[in-house]
Amino acid sequence: MKTIDQNIFKSYDIRGIVDTQLNTSIVFEIARAIGTETQLRQRKNIIVARDARLSSPELAKAAIEGLRSTGCDVTDIGEVPTPVLYFATNTLGIDSGIMITGSHNPANYNGIKMVLAGETLANQKIQALYTRIQNQDFLNGAGSYCEKPILDAYLNHIVEHIHLPRRLKVVIDCGNGVASVIAPQLFKALGCDVIELFCECDGRFPNHHPDPSVPKNLETLIETVLKNKADVGFAFDGDGDRLGVVTNQGEIIWPDRLMMLFAKDVLSRHPNAPIVYDVKCSKHLITWIKQHGGQATMAQTGHSLIKARMREIESPLAGEMSGHIFFQDRWFGSDDGVYSAARLLEILAQSSKSLSTICQALPNSTNTPEIKIAIPEEQKFSFIETFKRETTFFDAELITIDGLRVEYPNGWGLIRASNTTSHLILRFEADTVSALEKIQSIFKEQILKVNDQLSIPF
Numbered sequence: 444m445k446t447i448d449q450n451i452f453k454s455y456d457i458r459g460i461v462d463t464q465l466n467t468s469i470v471f472e473i474a475r476a477i478g479t480e481t482q483l484r485q486r487k488n489i490i491v492a493r494d495a496r497l498s499s500p501e502l503a504k505a506a507i508e509g510l511r512s513t514g515c516d517v518t519d520i521g522e523v524p525t526p527v528l529y530f531a532t533n534t535l536g537i538d539s540g541i542m543i544t545g546s547h548n549p550a551n552y553n554g555i556k557m558v559l560a561g562e563t564l565a566n567q568k569i570q571a572l573y574t575r576i577q578n579q580d581f582l583n584g585a586g587s588y589c590e591k592p593i594l595d596a597y598l599n600h601i602v603e604h605i606h607l608p609r610r611l612k613v614v615i616d617c618g619n620g621v622a623s624v625i626a627p628q629l630f631k632a633l634g635c636d637v638i639e640l641f642c643e644c645d646g647r648f649p650n651h652h653p654d655p656s657v658p659k660n661l662e663t664l665i666e667t668v669l670k671n672k673a674d675v676g677f678a679f680d681g682d683g684d685r686l687g688v689v690t691n692q693g694e695i696i697w698p699d700r701l702m703m704l705f706a707k708d709v710l711s712r713h714p715n716a717p718i719v720y721d722v723k724c725s726k727h728l729i730t731w732i733k734q735h736g737g738q739a740t741m742a743q744t745g746h747s748l749i750k751a752r753m754r755e756i757e758s759p760l761a762g763e764m765s766g767h768i769f770f771q772d773r774w775f776g777s778d779d780g781v782y783s784a785a786r787l788l789e790i791l792a793q794s795s796k797s798l799s800t801i802c803q804a805l806p807n808s809t810n811t812p813e814i815k816i817a818i819p820e821e822q823k824f825s826f827i828e829t830f831k832r833e834t835t836f837f838d839a840e841l842i843t844i845d846g847l848r849v850e851y852p853n854g855w856g857l858i859r860a861s862n863t864t865s866h867l868i869l870r871f872e873a874d875t876v877s878a879l880e881k882i883q884s885i886f887k888e889q890i891l892k893v894n895d896q897l898s899i900p901f
């Protein structure tokens with residue numbers, strides 16, 4: 444029996460601290476499980492990609508050996524953003540692939556995102572890998588290995604399909620993450636004037652953490668956009684599947700407002716289509732989708748879960764508050780920060796207005812960003828279960844798709860357990876500041892009733 448920490452098998456992917464939870468021999472075992480599962484799905488070929496973390500090359504090598512030991516033939520596409528792996532699984536005739544990536548986690552983390560026979564693995568299917576390792580239930584074989592560069596094909600595909608009718612000045616901040624290998628070239632190829640910030644891969648992330656959902660990480664981008672009078676600023680997360688956007692005026696456009704722009708565009712070609720968004724998004728997005736003739740569909744947070752839902756209901760567009768945007772319209776239904784940025788440029792270039800002016804026309808409200816409350820890992824899910832069971836909210840509609848979203852006529856609050864970190868995640872939105880504060884105080888009281896040890900920042 445191998446000792447592998449079961450906690451690294453998360454809801455949407457595998458993630459852990461390098462050396463203690465994740466090392467080459469553990470990744471080798473996981474890859475044996477993945478290789479076996481791949482063949483049980485009647486597939487023999489699998490693509491392997493990796494991000495730019497310091498530990499990624501050796502972990503990718505271990506994964507390749509593990510996959511080949513089961514008899515899988517491996518195609519190595521090298522150091523690329525996670526979305527480029529998804530692109531490869533949709534265009535190379537090989538619909539299985541794994542990505543060695545720690546996404547936006549701290550530099551000492553790494554992990555694996557998995558697509559098997561076209562399906563992004565989640566929940567029980569990830570847990571099944573753990574069980575398979577415990578049982579050492581692996582196929583044996585001797586698979587082949589080849590390398591296949593893919594970035595040119597990815598760039599050409601986007602440049603062929605996206606045309607910008609006017610020249611835009613764009614600042615891009617890759618945060619030294621792996622989007623650096625393609626984003627500058629792509630936006631130049633689209634005809635933009637590109638100003639680069641931290642577009643050299645560096646797994647230590649020496650400038651700022653590559654997580655555009657945290658406003659602090661966007662400070663240099665905002666400054667640079669304003670100083671250069673750029674049309675827009677983009678920030679990508681560590682593995683390039685999430686997008687952050689700053690307008691020409693330096694305002695951050697949170698993904699639920701970005702989704703309004705994308706939804707309007709997509710619904711103009713797909714009337715009546717379902718548009719998917721996660722439980723953290725603004726209620727204005729819901730109203731907006733309906734006003735533009737779409738079906739507003741709320742879903743659980745989590746890129747794997749959103750992709751599955753999109754496919755199930757044939758939705759052309761989905762988005763998460765965290766910055767994962769998924770196009771199935773003219774794209775493959777996968778989340779891609781770089782491609783989403785190109786789609787925003789298309790909308791912007793087709794308009795004579797500035798992004799700031801375009802966004803000012805969108806409905807807005809008083810809201811908070813994501814609020815994180817630290818909680819021991821083993822308590823986070825049980826806290827939410829107790830919270831759902833034991834709290835009472837008067838005159839509110841309760842939505843239990845993911846955690847608890849409490850909707851009042853003048854606003855809402857959400858509490859859920861993060862699947863990726865040891866936190867409870869909260870968000871609030873209301874028509875007025877006083878309504879927002881009222882909802883927050885109701886939540887605070889109820890949270891402390893369940894656990895008075897938690898430190899609540901509101």
Ligand SMILES: [Zn+2]
Nearest residue numbers: 546680682684
């Ligand atoms: Zn990511």
